[in-house]
Amino acid sequence: MADVLRVDDVVKEFGDAVVTRVLRGVGFALERGEFATLIGPSGSGKSTLLNLIGLLDRPTSGRIWIEGRDVSELDEAELTAFRGRTLGFVFQFHHLLPAFSALENVMLPSYAAEGSPTSAMRARAAELLSAVGLQNKLDARPNELSGGQQQRVAIARALAHDPALVLADEPTGNLDTESANEVFELMRRFHRERGTTFLIVTHDPRIAARSDRSVELVDGAVVYDGPPRA
Amino acid sequence: MPFEWFVALRYLREGRSQTALILAAVSIGVSVVVFLSALINGLQASLIKQTLGSQPHVTLHPPELVARPLFAPGTTAAVVLEQSPQRMRSIEQWSSVLEQVARVPGVTAASPTVTGAAFAIRGTAEKPVIVRGVDPERFRAVIDVQSKLTTGRFAPTGSDVVIGVGLADLLNVTVGDKLRVTAAERRDAIVTVVGTFDLGNKEVNDRWVIASLRQAQTLFDLPGGASTIELRVGEAFDAERIALDAAERTGLEADSWMKINAQLLVGLRSQNSSKYMIQFFVVIAVTLGIASVLIVSVVQKSREIGILRAVGTSRSRVLRVFLIEGAVVGLFGSFVGSALGAAFSLAFAMLAKNPDGSPTFPVQLDLPLFAGASVLATSIGLLAAVIPARRAARLDPAEAIRHG
Numbered sequence: 153m154a155d156v157l158r159v160d161d162v163v164k165e166f167g168d169a170v171v172t173r174v175l176r177g178v179g180f181a182l183e184r185g186e187f188a189t190l191i192g193p194s195g196s197g198k199s200t201l202l203n204l205i206g207l208l209d210r211p212t213s214g215r216i217w218i219e220g221r222d223v224s225e226l227d228e229a230e231l232t233a234f235r236g237r238t239l240g241f242v243f244q245f246h247h248l249l250p251a252f253s254a255l256e257n258v259m260l261p262s263y264a265a266e267g268s269p270t271s272a273m274r275a276r277a278a279e280l281l282s283a284v285g286l287q288n289k290l291d292a293r294p295n296e297l298s299g300g301q302q303q304r305v306a307i308a309r310a311l312a313h314d315p316a317l318v319l320a321d322e323p324t325g326n327l328d329t330e331s332a333n334e335v336f337e338l339m340r341r342f343h344r345e346r347g348t349t350f351l352i353v354t355h356d357p358r359i360a361a362r363s364d365r366s367v368e369l370v371d372g373a374v375v376y377d378g379p380p381r382a
Numbered sequence: 383m384p385f386e387w388f389v390a391l392r393y394l395r396e397g398r399s400q401t402a403l404i405l406a407a408v409s410i411g412v413s414v415v416v417f418l419s420a421l422i423n424g425l426q427a428s429l430i431k432q433t434l435g436s437q438p439h440v441t442l443h444p445p446e447l448v449a450r451p452l453f454a455p456g457t458t459a460a461v462v463l464e465q466s467p468q469r470m471r472s473i474e475q476w477s478s479v480l481e482q483v484a485r486v487p488g489v490t491a492a493s494p495t496v497t498g499a500a501f502a503i504r505g506t507a508e509k510p511v512i513v514r515g516v517d518p519e520r521f522r523a524v525i526d527v528q529s530k531l532t533t534g535r536f537a538p539t540g541s542d543v544v545i546g547v548g549l550a551d552l553l554n555v556t557v558g559d560k561l562r563v564t565a566a567e568r569r570d571a572i573v574t575v576v577g578t579f580d581l582g583n584k585e586v587n588d589r590w591v592i593a594s595l596r597q598a599q600t601l602f603d604l605p606g607g608a609s610t611i612e613l614r615v616g617e618a619f620d621a622e623r624i625a626l627d628a629a630e631r632t633g634l635e636a637d638s639w640m641k642i643n644a645q646l647l648v649g650l651r652s653q654n655s656s657k658y659m660i661q662f663f664v665v666i667a668v669t670l671g672i673a674s675v676l677i678v679s680v681v682q683k684s685r686e687i688g689i690l691r692a693v694g695t696s697r698s699r700v701l702r703v704f705l706i707e708g709a710v711v712g713l714f715g716s717f718v719g720s721a722l723g724a725a726f727s728l729a730f731a732m733l734a735k736n737p738d739g740s741p742t743f744p745v746q747l748d749l750p751l752f753a754g755a756s757v758l759a760t761s762i763g764l765l766a767a768v769i770p771a772r773r774a775a776r777l778d779p780a781e782a783i784r785h786g
C-alpha cells in the first residue's frame with residue numbers, strides 16, 4: 153500500500169449522557185509525498201480528526217491506517233512509540249516547551265524516543281534550524297523568539313526524526329500575513345526537498361489554494377476532496 | 383544524560399520559586415529530624431555513658447539461697463527465711479569460672495571482685511563505704527578507672543586503696559593519707575590512699591574504696607574467694623543476652639546493667655517513641671507539602687506534558703520525570719536540612735551549659751544520622767511525587783493540548 157494515511161468511515165462521539173457526534177463517517181487517504189490541506193468551518197471537526205490521525209485519541213468506530221499499519225491494534229505504549237517514529241506535529245498555540253532552547257526543543261522527539269542524546273541528534277537539530285533560517289537562534293528560548301520564528305522551530309521539531317507524515321493544526325493561524333507566508337513556504341520547501349507528506353488544517357483559503365489537494369469537512373463529514381478550489 | 387533527568391533537572395531549575403518552596407519544606411523537616419535526633423541521641427548516649435562509667439555490663443554472683451517449702455503445696459505453713467545479712471559467699475572455683483566466662487561470645491573482659499559494705503574512719507569522721515576488692519589489671523578492663531583518676535595512681539595493691547573524690551572530700555584525705563576501714567564482725571584494716579577518681583556518679587564517688595583483692599578477702603573473711611565476677615561486653619546493648627548466656631553456662635546468677643537500670647531503659651525507650659512520633663508527623667507534613675506543590679506544577683505544565691507525550695514521550699518517562707524531581711529535591715533538601723540541623727544542634731550545645739559553664743551533654747552528630755536523613759528525605763521526595771507523577775503520566779495529551 154503506497155498510502156501513508158488511510159482513514160476509513162471514522163466516527164467520533166464525545167460525551168456519555170449527551171452524545172455529540174463530531175465526526176460522522178469520515179474517509180480519505182493520502183499517498184506518500186502529498187501536500188494536502190484540511191479545511192472547513194469552525195467546529196466542523198478538523199482538530200478532532202487530526203487528533204485521531206495523530207494517535208492522540210481513538211475513534212469511536214472506523215479505522216485508521218498509517219504507513220499500512222492498522223493503528224487500532226496498537227496499545228498505549230506502542231501508540232506512543234509509533235507516534236514518535238512516524239508522525240510530526242505542528243500546533244497552533246503553545247507549540248514549544250518554554251523551559252528548553254530552540255535546539256533542545258527540536259531534539260526532544262528523538263531524545264524522548266532514544267532515551268539519551270547523541271551527537272547525531274544535536275547535529276540534525278542544528279541542521280534543521282539552519283534550514284528554517286534560525287542558525288543564530290539555537291540557544292534562544294521560545295519567549296525570545298517571534299511568533300513566526302517559534303513556528304519555524306516547531307516545523308523543524310516536527311521534521312527532526314524524518315516522520316512519514318507531518319500534521320499541522322492551523323500552523324499559520326496565529327501569525328501575521330508575512331510570517332504566515334514564510335512558514336507556509338517553509339513547509340512547501342521541505343515537501344519539495346524531502347518528499348515529506350503534509351496534512352495541514354487551515355482556515356485561510358489562500359493557504360488552501362496553494363496546496364495540492366483540499367479535503368473539506370462540514371459538520372463532521374467530507375463534502376469535498378480534490379484540487380483546491382480557487 | 384538520560385532524557386528523564388534532563389527534563390526533570392531543567393524543570394527544577396526553571397520552576398525556581400516552586401523548587402525553592404519544596405526545598406525549604408524538606409530542609410526544615412530534615413533539620414527538625416536531625417536536631418531532634420542529635421539532641422536525644424546525645425542525651426541518651428551521655429546518660430548511658432554515665433551509667434556505664436561506674437557499672438560493669440554484667441555481674442555474676444552465686445545464686446541466692448532458695449527456701450524450699452517442706453510441705454506439699456496446698457497445706458499452709460509459715461516459712462521463715464533466714465538469710466544471714468553479712469555472711470558473704472564465694473563463687474565456687476571462681477578462677478575456672480573466670481576462664482569459662484571469658485570465652486562466652488561477646489565478653490571482652492572479666493574481673494573477679496570481693497565487694498562488701500564497711501565504714502571508713504579518719505579521725506572523728508566515719509562514713510559508710512563500699513569496698514571493692516579487685517585485681518587492678520582485670521578491673522581496669524571492665525571499668526576504666528585509670529582515665530578517671532583525679533590524683534595519684536590506680537594501684538590498689540597490698541594495703542593501698544584508691545577512693546572516690548567525694549569520699550576523699552568527706553574524710554578530708556589526700557594521696558598518701560591513711561584510713562581505717564572496718565567491716566562487720568570488727569574486722570578492720572589500715573589502708574593508704576594512693577589515688578582518687580571521679581567516675582561521674584555521686585553515689586560512687588562518695589562511697590567507693592577500691593582495694594586489692596587480698597585486702598578485701600581478709601576484710602570480709604572470704605579467704606581466696608571472689609563474691610562476684612564482673613564482665614565487660616563488646617556491645618553494651620547485648621549485655622542482657624550475654625548475661626543469660628553466661629548464667630546458663632556457669633550456673634551463677636547474672637545481672638546485666640540493662641536489668642539493673644530497667645527504669646532508665648524504659649525512660650529512654652519512651653523518649654525514643656516520642657522522638658519517632660514527632661519525626662513521623664514531620665515526615666507526613668513534609669510529604670504533603672511536596673506533593674501539593676508538585677501537583678500544582680503538574681497542573682500548570684499540563685499542556686507541556688501533552689506536547690511531550692504528543693512528540694513520542696512514553697508515559698513511563700513522564701512518570702519518571704516527576705519522580706526524579708521529587709527525589710532530587712528530597713536529596714538536596716536533606717543536605718541543606720542536615721547542615722541547618724547540625725547548626726541548630728551546635729548552637730543549642732553552646733547555649734545549654736551547666737552553671738559552671740561545661741556543656742550539659744554533647745549533641746550527637748554522626749555519619750549514620752546524616753546518611754539516614756538523606757535516605758529518609760530522598761524517599762519522602764519520591765513518595766510525595768508518586769501521586770503527581772501518576773497524574774502527569776495519565777494526562778490525556780489531546781485534552782491537555784486543547785485546554786491546558
Ligand SMILES: Nc1ncnc2c1ncn2[C@@H]1O[C@H](COP(=O)(O)OP(=O)(O)OP(=O)(O)O)[C@@H](O)[C@H]1O
Pocket residue numbers: 166167172174192193194195196197198199200201
Ligand atoms: N473532547 C471533547 N469533548 C466534547 N466535545 C468536543 C471535544 N473535542 C471537540 N469537541 C466538539 O467537537 C466539535 C468539533 O471540534 P473541533 O475542535 O474538531 O473543531 P475544528 O473544526 O477544529 O474547529 P476550529 O476551526 O474552531 O478549530 C466542536 O463542537 C467541539 O465542541
Ligand SMILES: [Mg+2]
Pocket residue numbers: 198199200321
Ligand atoms: Mg481546530
